Amino acid sequence: SQQGEEDPQALSIQEGENATMNCSYKTSINNLQWYRQNSGRGLVHLILIRSNEREKHSGRLRVTLDTSKKSSSLLITASRAADTASYFCATDARPRMDSSYKLIFGSGTRLLVRP
Amino acid sequence: ETGVTQTPRHLVMGMTNKKSLKCEQHLGHNAMYWYKQSAKKPLELMFVYNFKEQTENNSVPSRFSPECPNSSHLFLHLHTLQPEDSALYLCASSQTTTGVWRTQYFGPGTRLTVL
Numbered sequence: 056s057q058q059g060e061e062d063p064q065a066l067s068i069q070e071g072e073n074a075t076m077n078c079s080y081k082t083s084i085n086n087l088q089w090y091r092q093n094s095g096r097g098l099v100h101l102i103l104i105r106s107n108e109r110e111k112h113s114g115r116l117r118v119t120l121d122t123s124k125k126s127s128s129l130l131i132t133a134s135r136a137a138d139t140a141s142y143f144c145a146t147d148a149r150p151r152m153d154s155s156y157k158l159i160f161g162s163g164t165r166l167l168v169r170p
Numbered sequence: 171e172t173g174v175t176q177t178p179r180h181l182v183m184g185m186t187n188k189k190s191l192k193c194e195q196h197l198g199h200n201a202m203y204w205y206k207q208s209a210k211k212p213l214e215l216m217f218v219y220n221f222k223e224q225t226e227n228n229s230v231p232s233r234f235s236p237e238c239p240n241s242s243h244l245f246l247h248l249h250t251l252q253p254e255d256s257a258l259y260l261c262a263s264s265q266t267t268t269g270v271w272r273t274q275y276f277g278p279g280t281r282l283t284v285l
Contacts (some may be wrong), residue, residue: 059212088273097174097260097276098213143213147272157226158272160213 059146059161067167074131076164078144079124085147085156087120089129092141092163101129101142134168141165173197176261176277183251184285191246191280193261201267202244203274204236205260213260219244220267251284258282 062077078087086105090098104111104120104127111118117130131138141163149156174195183189195202204216218226219238233255235247244261258279265271 090276095258095279095281097176097278098262098274100273100275103273156268156272157215157218158274162210162212 059144059159061142061144061161061164063164064162065165065167067169068134069169070134070136072134074134074138074166074168076129076142076144076166078127078129078146078161080127080144080146080148081125082146082148082150084122087118087127087147088145088158089116089118089127090143090145090160092143094140098143131166134166136168136170139166139168173275174261174263174277176259176280178280179278180281180283182283182285183248185251185253187251188247188249190248191259191261191282193244193246193277195242195244195261195263195275195277197263197275199263199265199275200241201264201272202238202241203262203264204244204246205262207258207260207279208256217246218267225267248282251282253284256282256284 059080068074088103089101092098102113102118104118115132120127143160143163145158145160177192201220203218206214215228216230217236222238233250237245260279261277262274264274
């Protein structure tokens, strides 16, 4: 497995429901970030959580970080059709002990919110 | 999304053509990145520039040649590409390449098709 794996790969929910996406990683991190990408477009930064933080909120977004389990979750509450997009976690980490820190993106979760 | 612009948005080229992708950031950042995004694959970091100096080349074939004349502009020169190079090419910028300043802002991408 690679650094930053999202789960599930795809998620389909009804508008108004909550959407939860998970991210697992392997190495120690400085911070973890979540990005959103609409189809065929660039990524948009949503939220950053530092390694010494456990939870962070931004509007309808709630991010948790468990460094002991090397995992994070992104919760979108009261989802809307406009939330349909791919969501990526990115870990600020060193891929190898002899490399520098960099932002490493996962494969993403494709979220479909049905009207 | 207007903080980072990319041109062209779509490009179709033959394997013998030479073309260039352009990226410009209006955010006053010092670091710029090129990524390749292929279907069903994680985002692949290609090149990193910090204060106009290339700090990372992620084993990218020489048919891709980056150029960073200043901190606001980044080019990707393409020549003798292969059909498997068809992908969405994303440019990003960040304040610098360290810590939370590594948070990246993406352009809309160039959809490249190699015939």
